[in-house]
Amino acid sequence: MRLEKALRAWGASDFEAVLKRELSQLATDQLPLQQGLASGNYVADTPISAMISSVVDLQDVIRVKAGIFYQGVIGGCSCTDDPTPASEINEYCEVQLDIDKITAVTAVTLIE
DSSP states (O other): OOHHHHHHHTSSTTTTHHHHHHHHTGGGGGHHHHHOSSSSSSEEESSEEEEEEEEEESSSSEEEEEEEEEEEEEOOOOOOOOOSOOEEEEEEEEEEEEEEEETTTTEEEEEO
């Protein structure tokens, strides 16, 4: 994944806002959301939002820790007598983003 807009905004007062917006526009398969599920069976196809916890300027990368809010789905069989039809539930996980300062290529790690 490449966070080019965030890299361009690095050092500006709106860096965190740009990063959160760019993260919210990513396809959910670019983040380890499936691995971060706490209650659901799979990630719902709904928008995500991010909260930036910390930003550290390292030599080669910008290291960001972020909380990701998203929804998971508990899947049922959708039978008329099934007591657990598919329903979306709120999920949360934390990730570490290492944004390369030259290429904007970003390594993403799920924080357990």
